[in-house]
Amino acid sequence: MATADLPTTHADDRPLEPEMIPLVENKHTLVSIGDAIGGVVLAGKHPRGWWIGFLAGFAMLQILGVAVIWLLYMGVGIWGIDMPVAWGFAIINFVWWIGIGHAGTLISAILLLMHQKWRTSINRFSEAMTIFAVMCAGLFPLLHMGRPYFFYWLYPFPNVAGMWPQFRSPLTWDVFAVTTYFTVSLVFWYLGLVPDLAALRDAAQKRWQRIFYGILALGWRGSAIHWRRYEKVYLILGGISTPLVLSVHTVVSFDFAVSIVPLWHATIFPPFFVAGAIYSGFAMVVALAIPIRRWYKLEHILTDHHIDVMAKVMLATGFLVTYGYVSEFWMAWYGHSLYEWGTTLQRMFGPYAWSYWILIFTNCVFPLTFLWSKRIRRSAFWLELICISVLIGMWFERYVIVITLSRDYVPSSWGRYAPTVWDYATMIGSMGLFLTLFFLFIRYLPMISITEMRELLPKKQGGGGGHSIMENAP
Numbered sequence: 035m036a037t038a039d040l041p042t043t044h045a046d047d048r049p050l051e052p053e054m055i056p057l058v059e060n061k062h063t064l065v066s067i068g069d070a071i072g073g074v075v076l077a078g079k080h081p082r083g084w085w086i087g088f089l090a091g092f093a094m095l096q097i098l099g100v101a102v103i104w105l106l107y108m109g110v111g112i113w114g115i116d117m118p119v120a121w122g123f124a125i126i127n128f129v130w131w132i133g134i135g136h137a138g139t140l141i142s143a144i145l146l147l148m149h150q151k152w153r154t155s156i157n158r159f160s161e162a163m164t165i166f167a168v169m170c171a172g173l174f175p176l177l178h179m180g181r182p183y184f185f186y187w188l189y190p191f192p193n194v195a196g197m198w199p200q201f202r203s204p205l206t207w208d209v210f211a212v213t214t215y216f217t218v219s220l221v222f223w224y225l226g227l228v229p230d231l232a233a234l235r236d237a238a239q240k241r242w243q244r245i246f247y248g249i250l251a252l253g254w255r256g257s258a259i260h261w262r263r264y265e266k267v268y269l270i271l272g273g274i275s276t277p278l279v280l281s282v283h284t285v286v287s288f289d290f291a292v293s294i295v296p297l298w299h300a301t302i303f304p305p306f307f308v309a310g311a312i313y314s315g316f317a318m319v320v321a322l323a324i325p326i327r328r329w330y331k332l333e334h335i336l337t338d339h340h341i342d343v344m345a346k347v348m349l350a351t352g353f354l355v356t357y358g359y360v361s362e363f364w365m366a367w368y369g370h371s372l373y374e375w376g377t378t379l380q381r382m383f384g385p386y387a388w389s390y391w392i393l394i395f396t397n398c399v400f401p402l403t404f405l406w407s408k409r410i411r412r413s414a415f416w417l418e419l420i421c422i423s424v425l426i427g428m429w430f431e432r433y434v435i436v437i438t439l440s441r442d443y444v445p446s447s448w449g450r451y452a453p454t455v456w457d458y459a460t461m462i463g464s465m466g467l468f469l470t471l472f473f474l475f476i477r478y479l480p481m482i483s484i485t486e487m488r489e490l491l492p493k494k495q496g497g498g499g500g501h502s503i504m505e506n507a508p
Contacts, residue, residue: 142275314425345405
């Protein structure tokens with residue numbers, strides 16, 4: 035029974051209620067679901083797509099190494115930053131990566147608390163995506179400091195020099211918000227892995243796998259007390275993570291909103307940034323899920339229904355982002371501020387107008403025109419194209435926001451921003467870091483939760499029979 039054959043309507047062609055749509059192919063048993071997911075890790079055989087993705091990411095990672103070494107030797111002057119644009123690609127990429135990391139926590143925490151079972155097929159690799167995206171984001175503020183080995187000065191630790199952080203600076207708020215987000219997301223992700231790591235430990239045939247997964251499983255035996263404590267802690271972490279989805283990108287938006295730069299000093303920025311983060315985060319999840327489920331033949335677990343629901347979330351958040359753009363334009367005109375309206379016209383018709391209209395097309399016009407169609411939402415090619423468009427558009431959104439610095443209140447201080455080859459090298463290298471870590475994750479850890487997927491199976495199907503590499507798993 036293929037994914038496309040899963041019933042989505044009643045006999046009289048009425049659509050099924052969401053809770054009645056099957057989330058996993060009905061013929062799966064407890065054993066076969068473990069084989070389908072755990073076998074990807076234990077078998078050690080990966081399709082050509084995995085090798086292409088991993089080698090491409092690893093090659094881009096080498097570019098990052100060269101760019102960082104040259105940066106540390108020469109200084110941040112190799113980038114295109116200058117006055118008045120003193121941030122440039124570093125902060126653009128920082129905000130972009132932080133936004134991509136939001137979907138994982140949203141899927142894991144908020145949908146867990148809302149008892150949305152469709153999250154089960156995508157929560158594991160979206161959580162991993164969050165961890166790796168935040169790691170990529172953290173690179174840029176550190177490198178932008180010029181002396182990254184003094185990053186610990188941003189924390190209020192006792193020191194004889196009397197160097198204390200400026201707590202009124204939103205850049206200091208970023209440090210606490212992002213590190214808290216990363217720590218909670220990492221613990222939440224690892225805790226969810228523990229039962230599956232124990233399953234891999236018990237099913238592994240190779241000695242190094244039994245040792246490796248045995249150490250990571252933390253002595254899990256699947257006893258009643260283990261499950262009781264696990265479920266309590268997992269739910270508590272989900273509750274802790276939920277406000278982080280809203281707070282982290284809100285704090286990041288304060289980097290701009292608490293300033294007095296035209297079009298930055300706006301109350302729309304916190305919800306606008308959160309909606310944009312979820313928009314780009316879901317776009318990245320779908321962009322990765324579509325090829326992965328085809329390479330590993332997981333269409334019966336990561337079904338068209340899952341892809342369709344995530345596309346609907348993108349449609350909703352896409353309208354929120356579009357509302358933010360309209361609100362910015364309206365308030366600039368309605369507020370009768372010469373500087374706000376002048377900066378708006380500069381964005382739309384000035385020297386960087388090309389980037390603004392790319393942003394509008396890739397974020398609003400193209401995705402929101404086609405995501406209404408169910409056929410498009412269930413078409414792998416078109417949905418992948420839309421997701422890439424959104425990722426490009428959200429990057430250009432940050433680009434348009436940051437380069438607003440080039441035109442402020444005093445015309446004599448106006449300038450032009452032009453990124454150098456080292457700006458592009460660092461950005462491409464961060465993508466390489468993300469891809470390398472993500473494909474290594476797929477290679478050595480289960481990309482979908484085995485234990486949670488087993489809970490979705492109908493009770494009548496039990497454990498099945500026959501020999502399986504996962505037959506000893508708890």
